Amino acid sequence: MPAQPDGNGLADLQHRFAHAVLQAPLEVPDGIRHDVRPTRERRFGVYRNNVKASLAAALAARFPVVERLVGEEFFTAMALVFIEQHPPRSPVLAEYGAAFASFLEEFDPAADLPYLPDIARLEWSRYVAFHSADASAADIGRLAELPPEALGSVRLGLHPAMAVIASPWPIVSVWSTNTHDATPEAPAADWTGETALVTRPHLDVLVQRLPPGADLLVAELAQGIALGAAADAASRAHDGFDLATALATLFGAGAITTLSQGSSS
Amino acid sequence: MINRTTTVALAAAVAAAALMSSGANAQTANADKEKCYGVSMAGKNDCAATGSNSCAGTSKADYDAKAWKYVAKGSCAKMEVTLKDGKKRMGTLAPM
Structure with a gap:
């Protein structure tokens, strides 16, 4: 058993060390001293455990509602599977967890909670929004001041921290009661889908429900489509779309930052 | 192209939206919430009255x-x- 790092020296040892820390079966990399007590397996095991436990703790801090829904014990076990399948690709811990939602879709033991991936998406969007660039939200008064004939061609710029998560499940209700209430309330009797709007107009991340069809309006606006055409597309695609409610919600949440006149109408 | 009807409808919607937003703007998402003392777990509070932690x-x-x-x-x-x-x-x- 070789006890010393080979020709490539430290860099090579570090590479094998990093690999062995997250690998499933415990295999102490060559080059770790073995003439010590307690055994090198136990000593390396402490190291592995610390790395995994801190990654699991970071996930729990990032996805508190997912943790509350499945329980602490289940969450930790699930996080360890995730860490094994999706080890960090970046040295920045703050970037870890982007793949958690899609992992949950494939994680059979959690299949009883089909809304879990969308809850994770909502929590990740909140987290990303928290770290996004600042921008000043535009007041709806600026839109109301425009002459009526200019409204159709105005382009609305979206806030960099804004995110929309459409779900077939009532994710805003589930997220909200599990975030604010000591005892979660049972969700509404009609277990209908909700679309979450995540914004951070100032220092706080806000989560609210988007009215039906408003996500389509946002998708159009995000492509730089002018308000008139975007509203047309949303009402064609969704019968219940109400432009006034959609605009009030978006401006009220600080989702719109700029108004600009496009060249074509 | 935008026809006259759409322009009128747009203007009406924007005016209605501005009305809905006035007053609602300042409260936004926390409107249906109240500050509740003494129920938050360590590290999970939204803020504090005095002293014990910054926010x-x-x-x-x-x-x-x-x-x-x-x-x-x-x-x-x-x-x-x-x-x-x-x-x-x-x-x-x-606060208690």
Whole structure:
């Protein structure tokens, strides 16, 4: 058993060390001293455990509602599977967890909670929004001041921290009661889908429900489509779309930052 | 191209939206929430009245009586927490 790092020296040892820390079966990399007590397996095991436990703790801090829904014990076990399948690709811990939602879709033991991936998406969007660039939200008064004939061609710029998560499940209700209430309330009797709007107009991340069809309006606006055409597309695609409610919600949440006149109408 | 009807409809929608937003703007998402003291777990508070911690997410003890978090309006006084010594108490709308 070789006890010393080979020709490539430290860099090579570090590479094998990093690999062995997250690998499933415990295999102490060559080059770790073995003439010590307690055994090198136990000593390396402490190291592995610390790395995994801190990654699991970071996930729990990032996805508190997912943790509350499945329980602490289940969450930790699930996080360890995730860490094994999706080890960090970046040295920045703050970037870890982007793949958690899609992992949950494939994680059979959690299949009883089909809304879990969308809850994770909502929590990740909140987290990303928290770290996004600042921008000043535009007041709806600026839109109301425009002459009526200019409204159709105005382009609305979206806030960099804004995110929309459409779900077939009532994710805003589930997220909200599990975030604010000591005892979660049972969700509404009609277990209908909700679309979450995540914004951070100032220092706080806000989560609210988007009215039906408003996500389509946002998708159009995000492509730089002018308000008139975007509203047309949303009402064609969704019968219940109400432009006034959609605009009030978006401006009220600080989702719109700029108004600009496009060249074509 | 935008026809006359669409322009009128747009103007009406924008005016209605501006009306809906006035007043609602300042309150935004926390409108249906109230500050509830003494119910937040360590590190899970939204803020605090004085002293014990600086603000959001910084309380050091479970159910710190001076730390508050937003809860659904009307639910604060109904919230019961079990303290470390096994005693139970309810949340309050003012710091304890």
